[in-house]
Amino acid sequence: MSDNIQSVTVLSKTTWTPNLFSFTVTRPDSFKFTAGQFVRLGVNPSQLQYYKNNEQSAVDEAVNEDIFRAYSIVSSPFDEVLEFFSIVIPDGAFTSQLQHLQVGDELLLNTMPFGFLTLARYQKPEPKDLWLLATGTGLAPFLSMLQDLQTWQDYEHIVLAYSARTIEELAYLDKIQQLEADFGALVDDPAKLIFVPIVTREPMEGALTERLPKLLLDNSLQERAGISLDTDSAHVMLCGNPDMVEDTKETLKTLGFVMNRRGEGNIAVENYW
Numbered sequence: 041m042s043d044n045i046q047s048v049t050v051l052s053k054t055t056w057t058p059n060l061f062s063f064t065v066t067r068p069d070s071f072k073f074t075a076g077q078f079v080r081l082g083v084n085p086s087q088l089q090y091y092k093n094n095e096q097s098a099v100d101e102a103v104n105e106d107i108f109r110a111y112s113i114v115s116s117p118f119d120e121v122l123e124f125f126s127i128v129i130p131d132g133a134f135t136s137q138l139q140h141l142q143v144g145d146e147l148l149l150n151t152m153p154f155g156f157l158t159l160a161r162y163q164k165p166e167p168k169d170l171w172l173l174a175t176g177t178g179l180a181p182f183l184s185m186l187q188d189l190q191t192w193q194d195y196e197h198i199v200l201a202y203s204a205r206t207i208e209e210l211a212y213l214d215k216i217q218q219l220e221a222d223f224g225a226l227v228d229d230p231a232k233l234i235f236v237p238i239v240t241r242e243p244m245e246g247a248l249t250e251r252l253p254k255l256l257l258d259n260s261l262q263e264r265a266g267i268s269l270d271t272d273s274a275h276v277m278l279c280g281n282p283d284m285v286e287d288t289k290e291t292l293k294t295l296g297f298v299m300n301r302r303g304e305g306n307i308a309v310e311n312y313w
């Protein structure tokens with residue numbers, strides 16, 4: 041095994057929908073990362089209890105090789121465990137195996153974190169508002185950032201807009217509420233986090249219903265957040281569906297926003313797949 045690969049153990053699993061789940065694993069002492077970064081996780085299907093506990097024929101059919109995929113981390117850099125948020129992709133070699141995960145299973149973690157969707161990419165002085173726009177499992181890096189007190193100290197307002205197709209797919213609502221209360225109290229500003237749920241394929245009370253680019257163009261996201269979105273006062277981060285990232289990025293550009301390069305500019309993006 042390479043020096044960078046360490047074995048980690050599954051500690052818990054939360055199922056949100058038949059296709060969406062989260063899991064936690066042990067965190068190696070030496071593993072450090074910045075909120076918003078990704079890691080490569082590996083699974084060897086033949087080692088999963090799911091196959092071992094099945095008939096011999098199932099074990100024989102299980103692939104006996106390490107399959108790796110990039111995942112962004114949900115948990116904070118200060119947590120003792122690592123948490124991930126995953127979708128089951130039909131025929132996806134990695135995620136279709138991961139759906140069989142059970143507590144006690146062993147995964148492989150490449151301990152070299154990577155990715156640039158971190159707040160450190162913005163040079164100071166900071167604009168006063170942070171806009172975090174996510175679809176689906178693209179929520180993960182923003183949850184990590186929101187568990188870092190520095191994020192709450194650096195911005196006057198933090199808007200988290202999170203779009204899912206159905207109410208059921210809107211995961212982590214309790215956690216978001218908890219972060220709002222806990223960190224809001226720590227910075228003595230209970231209204232600092234402005235959470236805007238968006239459900240696009242069915243009605244939900246209190247949620248917006250259109251896609252992010254439209255919501256930005258017709259100003260309804262800004263109205264709902266209760267603050268304006270200005271080029272000189274906002275950092276905007278996008279993560280999730282590559283089409284959403286592209287469409288929203290282009291929309292923001294028409295509103296005068298520019299991509300962040302070498303510390304300058306508002307927009308930072310990450311495709312989730």
Ligand code: NAP
Pocket residue numbers: 127128129130175176177178203204205238239240241251252253280281283284285287288312313
């Ligand atoms: P999704 O289709 O990305 O939808 C999540 C939210 O993003 C919905 O509210 C959707 O709105 C919105 N959205 C989609 N395209 C958009 C755009 N161009 N601009 C603005 N908003 C947009 O849902 P998902 O569950 O994360 O993924 C769905 C499909 O992608 C699945 O078939 C999955 O297998 C595949 N996939 C996902 C991943 C992953 O890591 N999440 C990886 C590989 C493949 P609408 O309801 O209007 O579409």
